[in-house]
Amino acid sequence: MERTPGMLVALSLSVITLCACQTKSVTPEPKPQPAAQAPAKNPYKPGTWEYENHAGVEALSASNWDEAESHLLKALNIAESSNDNGTVAATLLNLSSAYEGKQMYAESLPLLNRAVKLFARAYGTDYRGVAVALDRMGKILIKEERFDEAIPIFRRCIKVEEAPKQVDYDALIDTLHSYQVALRRTRGDVEANQIDEQIKQFQAKTKKAE
Numbered sequence: 001m002e003r004t005p006g007m008l009v010a011l012s013l014s015v016i017t018l019c020a021c022q023t024k025s026v027t028p029e030p031k032p033q034p035a036a037q038a039p040a041k042n043p044y045k046p047g048t049w050e051y052e053n054h055a056g057v058e059a060l061s062a063s064n065w066d067e068a069e070s071h072l073l074k075a076l077n078i079a080e081s082s083n084d085n086g087t088v089a090a091t092l093l094n095l096s097s098a099y100e101g102k103q104m105y106a107e108s109l110p111l112l113n114r115a116v117k118l119f120a121r122a123y124g125t126d127y128r129g130v131a132v133a134l135d136r137m138g139k140i141l142i143k144e145e146r147f148d149e150a151i152p153i154f155r156r157c158i159k160v161e162e163a164p165k166q167v168d169y170d171a172l173i174d175t176l177h178s179y180q181v182a183l184r185r186t187r188g189d190v191e192a193n194q195i196d197e198q199i200k201q202f203q204a205k206t207k208k209a210e
Contacts, residue, residue: 040058042054042055042058048078049075049078049079049082049087049091052071052072052074052075052078053071053072053075053090053091053094055067055071056068056069056070056071056072056075056094056095056098057094059071059098060094060097060098060101063101065098065099065101065102066102068094068097068098068101069095069098069099069102072091072094072095072098073095075091075094075095076088076091076092076095079091084122085118085119085121085122086118086119086122086123088118089114089115089118089119089122089129089133090115090129092111092112092114092115092118093111093112093115093129093132093133093136095111096108096109096111096112096115096133096136097136099111100136100140105140105143105144108136108140109137109140109141112133112134112136112137112140113133113137115129115133116130116133116134116137119133125160126160126163126164127160128164128168130160131157131160131161131171131175132171134153134154134156134157134160135154135157135171135174135175135178137150137153138150138153138154138157138175138178138179138182139178141153141182142178142181142182145185147181147182147185147186148182148186150178150182151179151182151183151186154175154178154179154182155179157175158172158175158176158179161175167205169202169203169205169206170206172202173199173202173203173206176195176198176199176202177199179195180192180195180196183195
């Protein structure tokens with residue numbers, strides 16, 4: 001059965017003492033405190049890809065990068081043995097998030113590049129996962145101030161995001177904004193400003209869909 005990627009938080013009470021005109025003070029009864037919630041139990045069988053990937057994604061959502069890396073490396077090892085390109089690609093995408101969170105961009109980028117290839121091989125070049133991985137690659141390159149390298153990555157990402165019949169305009173607009181950043185840092189405002197009209201058109205379509 002094909003596995004699909006499945007992807008990606010304290011209350012405090014104050015005791016108030018009210019003083020009356022009399023010599024005695026009046027303290028209201030403390031409000032009941034909510035019971036502490038136990039961490040959600042992993043619903044999958046230990047030792048499986050589903051278990052390790054789920055634990056890794058949960059750690060990612062809590063910004064526990066080291067824990068996420070540990071679980072997702074185990075998930076990747078299991079996925080690699082299955083020869084399931086889609087599962088491997090999804091795991092690579094998640095693992096790259098752990099490295100990105102640790103600002104280990106040199107480790108994250110190759111994983112994303114490989115995820116792009118495997119997602120395309122498994123589901124086609126217009127698959128949403130391809131665009132997600134490309135967008136993440138471009139944004140990491142911006143963080144590293146490698147703007148010239150980011151530009152063709154964003155162009156390819158935009159082409160993928162515009163391909164589906166049901167376009168995710170929010171994701172496309174976000175990518176276009178990042179593309180503008182790279183353009184401004186390498187080619188000035190003229191070319192970057194041309195993207196503004198595209199963004200306005202897509203924003204209008206997003207409002208119509210609401």
